[in-house]
Amino acid sequence: xxxxxxxxxxxxxxxxxxxxxxxxxxxxxxxxxxxxxxxxxxxxxxxxxxxxxxxxxxxxxxxxxxxxxxxxxxxxxxxxxxxxxxxxxxxxxxxxxxxxxxxxxxxxxxxxxxxxxxxxxxxxxxxxxxxxxxxxxxxxxxxxxxxxxxxxxxxxxxxxxxxxxxxxxxxxxxxxxxxxxxxxxxxxxxxxxxxxxxxxxxxxxxxxxxxxxxxxxxxxxxxxxxxxxxxxxxxxxxxxxxxxxxxxxxxxxxxxxxxxxxxxxxxxxxxxxxxxxxxxxxxxxxxxxxxxxxxxxxxxxxxxxxxxxxxxxxxxxxxxxxxxxxxxxxxxxxxxxxxxxxxxxxxxxxxxxxxxxxxxxxxxxxxxxxxxxxxxxxxxxxxx
Amino acid sequence: xxxxxxxxxxxxxxxxxxxxxxxxxxxxxxxxxxxxxxxxxxxxxxxxxxxxxxxxxxxxxxxxxxxxxxxxxxxxxxxxxxxxxxxxxxxxxxxxxxxxxxxxxxxxxxxxxxxxxxxxxxxxxxxxxxxxxxxxxxxxxxxxxxxxxxxxxxxxxxxxx
Ligand SMILES: Cc1ncc(COP(=O)(O)O)c(C=O)c1O
Numbered sequence: 358x359x360x361x362x363x364x365x366x367x368x369x370x371x372x373x374x375x376x377x378x379x380x381x382x383x384x385x386x387x388x389x390x391x392x393x394x395x396x397x398x399x400x401x402x403x404x405x406x407x408x409x410x411x412x413x414x415x416x417x418x419x420x421x422x423x424x425x426x427x428x429x430x431x432x433x434x435x436x437x438x439x440x441x442x443x444x445x446x447x448x449x450x451x452x453x454x455x456x457x458x459x460x461x462x463x464x465x466x467x468x469x470x471x472x473x474x475x476x477x478x479x480x481x482x483x484x485x486x487x488x489x490x491x492x493x494x495x496x497x498x499x500x501x502x503x504x505x506x507x508x509x510x511x512x513x514x515x516x517x518x519x520x521x522x523x524x525x526x527x528x529x530x531x532x533x534x535x536x537x538x539x540x541x542x543x544x545x546x547x548x549x550x551x552x553x554x555x556x557x558x559x560x561x562x563x564x565x566x567x568x569x570x571x572x573x574x575x576x577x578x579x580x581x582x583x584x585x586x587x588x589x590x591x592x593x594x595x596x597x598x599x600x601x602x603x604x605x606x607x608x609x610x611x612x613x614x615x616x617x618x619x620x621x622x623x624x625x626x627x628x629x630x631x632x633x634x635x636x637x638x639x640x641x642x643x644x645x646x647x648x649x650x651x652x653x654x655x656x657x658x659x660x661x662x663x664x665x666x667x668x669x670x671x672x673x674x675x676x677x678x679x680x681x682x683x684x685x686x687x688x689x690x691x692x693x694x695x696x697x698x699x700x701x702x703x704x705x706x707x708x709x710x711x712x713x714x715x716x717x718x719x720x721x722x723x724x725x726x727x728x729x730x731x732x733x734x735x736x737x738x739x740x741x
Numbered sequence: 742x743x744x745x746x747x748x749x750x751x752x753x754x755x756x757x758x759x760x761x762x763x764x765x766x767x768x769x770x771x772x773x774x775x776x777x778x779x780x781x782x783x784x785x786x787x788x789x790x791x792x793x794x795x796x797x798x799x800x801x802x803x804x805x806x807x808x809x810x811x812x813x814x815x816x817x818x819x820x821x822x823x824x825x826x827x828x829x830x831x832x833x834x835x836x837x838x839x840x841x842x843x844x845x846x847x848x849x850x851x852x853x854x855x856x857x858x859x860x861x862x863x864x865x866x867x868x869x870x871x872x873x874x875x876x877x878x879x880x881x882x883x884x885x886x887x888x889x890x891x892x893x894x895x896x897x898x899x900x901x902x
Contacts, residue, residue, distance in 0.1 A: 379900035392900035399893060481902040530902075652750070652765040659764035700900055727761060 374706030401642035407634035424451025440575035455601035474520035477708035498710035505534035526558035528673025531716035563592035598628035
């Protein structure tokens with residue numbers, strides 16, 4: 358053992374709640390995992406080909422800090438589908454995954470002591486990100502009875518009016534919840550009235566199955582106070598290429614770029630070439646993947662319903678968030694894994710509001726899903 | 742129910758049970774059964790077959806792709822010639838195509854000799870056929886939309902955020 362003194366702000370962050378479950382699952386054979394937070398598809402072949410081509414042509418240098426100009430232009434054009442309009446020169450920043458973008462925003466926009474309201478259950482990185490930046494997290498739990506949507510009432514009751522920033526993510530990981538324009542308008546009004554900066558993680562935007570994705574940044578008076586995060590990991594199945602982007606007013610994105618230029622220099626060049634082709638040529642691949650996720654979604658929701666498992670109608674991302682039969686999600690998840698070798702992640706790993714629930718990812722082939730549902734059925738029958 | 746989507750699922754895997762089709766479509770089983778019956782009756786669905794990697798069989802049949810040129814006259818159209826060719830069991834598929842030749846045939850037989858004889862004795866002598874070019878199939882990498890490789894292993898970590 359060496360004797361490093363770990364910095365308090367790191368030591369104070371507990372290891373991810375998912376970690377323990379991962380270790381349990383890894384020890385066993387023949388596990389069907391509904392615990393995976395990334396696509397089971399591989400990146401579209403054309404995008405991979407573009408990455409290979411770029412290497413063959415020797416494109417192995419840094420790019421501009423903010424990302425290749427061509428790519429920023431393509432991104433700006435792409436997000437117009439969500440009624441978003443950003444200047445590729447100074448309002449788009451290409452990052453090493455949406456993860457880097459979020460970290461940059463916390464570091465660039467949060468001062469020590471600032472309060473960051475985080476809408477939960479949510480992706481596991483927001484809380485640590487805020488803590489690393491010296492901010493305080495204020496939890497805003499959403500509820501199954503609201504379909505895990507954020508409401509003005511929930512914001513008020515959790516004291517978010519006094520916060521400095523608000524982090525939200527729709528379509529949501531882990532609940533699969535989406536929010537439409539009307540729902541977001543309530544949140545937007547609250548943010549304007551209380552002068553909140555909004556960080557909107559929209560990485561699952563393209564995986565919206567009912568209606569169309571709405572971005573809070575497209576609502577009146579919101580563009581100037583919102584930074585939007587998106588990327589290629591989910592819709593384009595490019596997780597390992599590590600590419601994302603942030604969109605926002607020039608001052609916010611400029612500040613983020615200041616951190617980025619000293620800590621990252623530029624996002625991975627090979628991945629930027631893949632992303633350029635992904636945006637230009639892979640819309641059909643994305644459509645096919647979305648269609649398949651949608652069928653799996655309906656399959657899983659129908660199966661839960663047949664088994665009498667309560668589950669909010671998940672309308673986006675690739676997660677369903679059913680209630681754990683019996684109420685104790687940890688115990689249920691462990692027993693199910695032990696008895697039937699099916700892994701689902703207990704909802705508490707995703708923060709407040711997650712207790713009593715399980716995250717079931719359907720980023721898994723239909724044959725495995727079918728087997729997983731058959732095992733779950735058998736498990737429930739045996740329990741009775 | 743969306744018939745297009747039902748067809749897409751059946752074309753992906755014709756062995757999905759009615760219950761699994763219904764779950765994926767968010768429909769009830771009866772509606773799925775009715776829709777399938779209709780599609781069959783209308784001749785949209787023409788059959789259900791397994792995609793077999795014949796190279797793995799003990800008696801691998803020999804397959805060839807035959808380009809076939811024909812000369813039409815006032816009495817004989819493409820359809821008439823096709824009617825004659827489709828009757829042979831050896832002909833697995835027959836398509837009229839654009840480009841340098843008229844018909845593209847896939848033929849299958851027990852041996853190279855048998856297949857060659859079939860083309861020279863049954864196809865070439867048809868009066869309207871002016872030329873055939875036979876390409877024996879050596880290896881198949883993809884059939885019916887299914888890749889014949891070993892597949893990609895799922896190398897994802899089993900539980901991730
Ligand atoms: C909500 C959410 N945001 C961000 C990320 C990270 O994405 P990236 O791979 O672009 O860093 C994930 C990945 O699981 C996610 O679920």
